[in-house]
Amino acid sequence: MSASEKTLLTVDVAIIGGGMAGACLALLLAKHCPQLEVALLEQRPLPQADAALDLPSFDTRATAISAGSLKVFRDLGLWSMLKEYAAPIRQVHVSDRGHSLGAGLSAERESEAAFEDMLGAVIENAALGPLLYRALATTDTCVLAPARVTGVKMHQGGAELSWRGTEHDAGSTAEQTLNTRLLVVADGVNSPLCQQLGIATDEEAYHQHALVTTVELQRDHRGVAYERFTDNGPMALLPLPRRDGSHRAALVWTCASDEAEAIAGLPxxxxxxxxxxxxxxxxxxxxxxxxxxxxxxxxSLAREQVRRGLVLVGNCAHFLHPVAGQGFNLTLRDCETLARTIARHGGSSAQTAPGELDLLQTYWRERQHDQQLTIGFSDRIPPLFAARNLFAAGLRQAGLLGLALAPPLRGAFARQAAGLAV
Ligand SMILES: Cc1cc2nc3c(=O)[nH]c(=O)nc-3n(C[C@H](O)[C@H](O)[C@H](O)COP(=O)(O)OP(=O)(O)OC[C@H]3O[C@@H](n4cnc5c(N)ncnc54)[C@H](O)[C@@H]3O)c2cc1C
Incomplete structure (x- = not known):
């Protein structure tokens, strides 16, 4: 729908940002809380039909989706569509500075963590975006795009948003307002809206860049995801579906920031x-x-994720090192818990306001442990690859990617790290 076609006055939930986080949350709310009126506001225009989406989430990257996330997509009824565009991950092969560390993980051995004999799957973001938006079009979600939120005022009953019908202010349509009982901020990393709301972030620069591209391989990858630890940090080569008969893989290569431009610009x-x-x-x-x-x-971690009438999801809540393949999977677990918590508290019958502080704090308490564990893995674990202890040895065998794809294993490693394993 074009933003100028409809002006909404009040909704139950308004999601700002239609990237992977916002779009997935909208789908989960449509499933778990069908009676809530939900609006999704995205500043960029959405193209017609199957054309590529020009949104940051759906650029040339590919995402390693864990078995747990695939189950969420299956429950949303999306897996049958998604699997046509996804390459299964059957094995994670880990090597450390050139030395193979054995088999890493395989779906066969980790059958408890696997989904349909895969540890996870890789899908190109450019394919995922149109799929999510096609699915959203079958729900009652009101998708407003282009709709750029320019201001947010919190009030007793929720929030009031100001938005304009184009991406940029110049030539935009008149400012409109929207009232919502729950405001979800999902506008990505370095969120101006969080700043406007006075939500501070804790940041730690890695002084590294991720180089991302698609490569063609001479031979079939056979569903193996490679993770390699180098002196400059980890790199991952993820299987992609064949295209026109060629074997393809998605590369995420960590390098020092001052080298990134030169390497990216090489012939x-x-x-x-x-x-x-x-x-x-x-x-x-x-x-x-x-x-x-x-x-x-x-x-980058927001110091607060919930307030009365407000919740942050996706990169604006936590932005992690990408090589471990954790960010989106963590976000999807957040979004699922949020939708289920709202539903449990009467969200589907709209008896309880979805923005009530008790409800949002319940959500936050449920998510805290997983977030801390996942963020800790993606931030603090890489230095352990230099260490020589049992925990480090276990990590080397599975690799960060393996731990992202098979979250139950993380618990085992965390128990080991904390000295709680028997
Ligand atoms: C190189 C790389 C590789 C990655 N690989 C993996 C992986 O393999 N597995 C994994 O789990 N995760 C991975 N991630 C993480 C994953 O990409 C993120 O979790 C995901 O992109 C979450 O996006 P988001 O929706 O929070 O933010 P974004 O993608 O930034 O989306 C925010 C949206 O909000 C819109 N917006 C912004 N401001 C406004 C406004 N004022 N009004 C309206 N709309 C607005 C923007 O236009 C945008 O569409 C990777 C990340 C990177 C950087």
Whole structure:
């Protein structure tokens, strides 16, 4: 729907930001709380039908989706569509500075954590976006795009938003207002809206960038995700579905920030040459690479995630190191718990206001443990790869990616780390 077609006065839930976090939360609310009126406001325009989405979440990256997240997509009725575009991960192969550490993880051995004999699946964000929006179009969610939220005022009964019908202020339509009982901020990392609301973030720069591209391999990856630890940090090569008969993989390569631009700007042959030297030959010869994007890496955590009438989800709540493949999976678990908590407290019959502080604190208490564990893994565990103890040895075997794909294992490692394992 174009933003100018409809002006809403009041909704139960308004989600600001239609990236992976906002779109998934809207789908989960439609499933668990069907009687709530939900509006999703996205500042960028949505294209017609199957065209690619020009939203940051749905760029050239690919996402490793854990078995747990795949179950959430199955319960949303999306798995049958999604699997056409996804490559299964059957094995995670981990190597440390050139030395293979054995088999890592395999779906066969970790059958309890697996989903349909896979540890997880990889899907290109550009394919995921249109799927999510097609699914949203079958719900009653009111998707407003382009709709740029320019201001937020919290009040006793929720929040009042001001928004305009274009991405940029110049030439935009007149400012409109929307009242909501629960405001969900899902506008990504470095959120101006969080700043406006006085929500501070704790930040830690990694002084690293992630180089991201798609490569073509000479041979079939056979569903193996490779994770390799180098002196500059971890890198991951994730299986992608074949396209026009070619074997493809998604690369996330961590490098020092001051090298990122130079590496990303190398001619294709020189880039492949350098990559092959750093990554090695475990996945065979790399034949081609696509355009290389780079992302600065930092840990960014909002100091508050809930207030009365307000909740933060996705990158604006926690932005993690991407190589561990944890960020979106963690967000999806947050969104599922939020939707279920609202439903449990009468959200589907709209008896209890979805923005009540008790409800949101219940949600936050339920999510705290998983968030702390996951954030700790993606931030503090990499240095342990230099250590020589039992915990580090276990981590090396599974790799960060393996731990992201099979979350039950994280509990075991965390117990080990805390000295609680028997
Ligand atoms: C290189 C890389 C690789 C990754 N790989 C993985 C992986 O393999 N597995 C995994 O689990 N996670 C991964 N992640 C993490 C994952 O990408 C994020 O969790 C995901 O993008 C969450 O996005 P988001 O919706 O919170 O934010 P965004 O994608 O930034 O979306 C925010 C949206 O809000 C909109 N917006 C902003 N301001 C306004 C406003 N004022 N009004 C209206 N709309 C607004 C923006 O246009 C945008 O569409 C990776 C991240 C990176 C950087």
């Amino acid at each position: 294709e042959a020189a880039f492949i040459d350098r990559l092959q030297k750093v990554f090695g030959w475990r996945a065979g010869r790399i034949l081609r690479s696509g355009s290389v994007q780079h992302y600065p890496l930092k840990l």
